[in-house]
Amino acid sequence: MSTKPETASTDRTETLTVREAIRAALREEMEQDEDVFVMGEDVGKFGGVLDVTDGLFEQFGGERVRDTPISEAGFVGAGVGAAATGSRPVVEVMFSDFLGVAGEQIMNQMSKMRYMFGGKIEMPVTVRTTEGGGMGAASQHSGTPHTWFAHFPGLKAVTPGTPAAAKGLLKSAIRSNDPVFFFENKMMYEQSGEVPTDPGYTLPIGEASVEREGEDVTVVATQRLVGESLDVADDLAGETSVEVIDLRSLYPLDTDTLADSIRKTGRMVVADESPLSYGVHAEVITRMVENEFFSLDAPLQRVGVPDTHIPFSTPLEDEVVPDGDDVRDAISQVV
Amino acid sequence: MSSISIEDTDGRREILRRMLTIREFDSTAGDLFADGEIPGFVHLYIGEEAVAVGACAALDEEDYITSTHRGHGHCIAKGLDPNRMMAELFGRRDGYCNGKGGSMHIADVEANMLGANGIVGAGPPLATGAALTSQFKGEDRVALAFLGDGAVAQGQVHEAINLAATWDLPAVFLVENNHFGEGTPADEQHNIENLSETAESYNIPGFTVDGMDVTAVNEAVAEARDRARNGEGPTLIEADTYRYRGHFEGDPEPYRDEEDVQQWRDRDPIDTFAERLIDRGDLTEEELDEMRSEVQAEIEAAVEYARDADLPEPSEAYDDMFGEPVPEIEQFASRLRADGAGGE
Numbered sequence: 001m002s003t004k005p006e007t008a009s010t011d012r013t014e015t016l017t018v019r020e021a022i023r024a025a026l027r028e029e030m031e032q033d034e035d036v037f038v039m040g041e042d043v044g045k046f047g048g049v050l051d052v053t054d055g056l057f058e059q060f061g062g063e064r065v066r067d068t069p070i071s072e073a074g075f076v077g078a079g080v081g082a083a084a085t086g087s088r089p090v091v092e093v094m095f096s097d098f099l100g101v102a103g104e105q106i107m108n109q110m111s112k113m114r115y116m117f118g119g120k121i122e123m124p125v126t127v128r129t130t131e132g133g134g135m136g137a138a139s140q141h142s143g144t145p146h147t148w149f150a151h152f153p154g155l156k157a158v159t160p161g162t163p164a165a166a167k168g169l170l171k172s173a174i175r176s177n178d179p180v181f182f183f184e185n186k187m188m189y190e191q192s193g194e195v196p197t198d199p200g201y202t203l204p205i206g207e208a209s210v211e212r213e214g215e216d217v218t219v220v221a222t223q224r225l226v227g228e229s230l231d232v233a234d235d236l237a238g239e240t241s242v243e244v245i246d247l248r249s250l251y252p253l254d255t256d257t258l259a260d261s262i263r264k265t266g267r268m269v270v271a272d273e274s275p276l277s278y279g280v281h282a283e284v285i286t287r288m289v290e291n292e293f294f295s296l297d298a299p300l301q302r303v304g305v306p307d308t309h310i311p312f313s314t315p316l317e318d319e320v321v322p323d324g325d326d327v328r329d330a331i332s333q334v335v
Numbered sequence: 336m337s338s339i340s341i342e343d344t345d346g347r348r349e350i351l352r353r354m355l356t357i358r359e360f361d362s363t364a365g366d367l368f369a370d371g372e373i374p375g376f377v378h379l380y381i382g383e384e385a386v387a388v389g390a391c392a393a394l395d396e397e398d399y400i401t402s403t404h405r406g407h408g409h410c411i412a413k414g415l416d417p418n419r420m421m422a423e424l425f426g427r428r429d430g431y432c433n434g435k436g437g438s439m440h441i442a443d444v445e446a447n448m449l450g451a452n453g454i455v456g457a458g459p460p461l462a463t464g465a466a467l468t469s470q471f472k473g474e475d476r477v478a479l480a481f482l483g484d485g486a487v488a489q490g491q492v493h494e495a496i497n498l499a500a501t502w503d504l505p506a507v508f509l510v511e512n513n514h515f516g517e518g519t520p521a522d523e524q525h526n527i528e529n530l531s532e533t534a535e536s537y538n539i540p541g542f543t544v545d546g547m548d549v550t551a552v553n554e555a556v557a558e559a560r561d562r563a564r565n566g567e568g569p570t571l572i573e574a575d576t577y578r579y580r581g582h583f584e585g586d587p588e589p590y591r592d593e594e595d596v597q598q599w600r601d602r603d604p605i606d607t608f609a610e611r612l613i614d615r616g617d618l619t620e621e622e623l624d625e626m627r628s629e630v631q632a633e634i635e636a637a638v639e640y641a642r643d644a645d646l647p648e649p650s651e652a653y654d655d656m657f658g659e660p661v662p663e664i665e666q667f668a669s670r671l672r673a674d675g676a677g678g679e
Contacts (some may be wrong), residue, residue, distance in 0.1 A: 085465045087467070
């Protein structure tokens, strides 16, 4: 919808993890466009603290895979200035919890320059960052703040739920002339799946994907909860027919695909690992109420983080980070 | 080659003309604001003309600048059209930002002017990024950030200079010390005497020049630009200058008295430079008067241009958010229109 569809074959695929899919997207885009460069903390020789950029420094060198000082406001801001002057930077912010450190450059410069200058500038910057609980990293390395960026005017936000989505969406983000935030749930890096090999393969920003068709209830999920919801759907097969949608893009949001689904099922669970109040859940549900009120057969349900931070100790973390069991419970509330 | 050479008569006359244009533009903008013709906030550059013009004369047209909330002077010094600037102050569609930016956000990316900026200290990271593009693409361009004395206390300014210094980026950071950060004297906001001393912590050259002397600013920036272009990295320059007007128009200015202002007016950057040009025979008193009249007429014409220019249609409020359209904006806007609550 927002990114021009590419004509590319999706017939030939390879099995990649999410980590490998992101790395492949970065490599392919850097190979095909010399204006693309990557910068962030430890992305170069170190290969990224979670190994995502491993090998890119060796292939492209330090000019295009730049280690920055630990100064998010400075290097995110430099990404904005570089994008405004004809470069196509991919800025890695190691953990999304650190995005606030660069808040001024994101909120007042990156998001507003195009509009404030009367549309006479492009802002082709991609911000990659990691999200999510589940590894005992405690509150300052486990947050899931993607709602802030989906909510803030002038920014686009994507949250891939599969390796193929990760590759296709990152390539679109890098090619986009708009600022795109690319949120990687770090518990997904080892998840593997089939990914198209054609370098022309991209996925449009603003389209959701029906990952599994069903009749009784729609689960709209993001990131790690897509896979968990697919597992739940498998478990419930024969008992309850669950349709699973990978939302993929938080902004723009694909209302049409969601509406088509709820017209069929009449029931919806929204599963997103972010705080429940005022979030992605609320936006999806509002759009269904606005557009498809008379298709609803049961109250809409949401699965997420109960407005807490992510604690350190394992039993506490397990309590608040949503998983497939929470999705299953929510389904049971409405069917 | 710089865009305006202070080494020749024509260049010196053009430098004087641009300083006069800034003075006239901002005096007029102040009057129009007082009369209620310009909405929002207006921050005037009067008294600081030598800094913008001295600096931009030392830059090439391809070089980038970033600006501040007090940006009219930087725009004129960079060669922007007063008609379209004034139209922007009036919120007209023909303004540089189609009426979406106003006084504090005038930008002309085609002229490599990357925007006035409503956030203190936000420009230096952008300049560092522009310098990064130049280095990354192997271009010769330099990026100069204008920043105020208040911005030196901002964390992102430190980060931007550190990054540029660490990567030897072709950047120049030009601090306009006009002695007040909003309503608080600069020496109550910093624990060092000269703000250029901060350069030591980045291991880059830093020096303070007389910001009332356009020649001194020009020489300093020319030297910094040469260093930047030779791959020797950024320079931090402090220009010691003075803001004749309040922080914003309407500021009651309880923090100073008229005597302070008068002391600086005695060293007025335009009068002193004009005298120097007359002394050396670059122009006569009559030619100076003529130049003043021409500038006055030019700004009067800009006001007329702005007054006559079209206001934007309300529906244009929904344009320019993204390069690629998003369905949300169109849908929300069309619902407003359908309800009669907004839009067309």
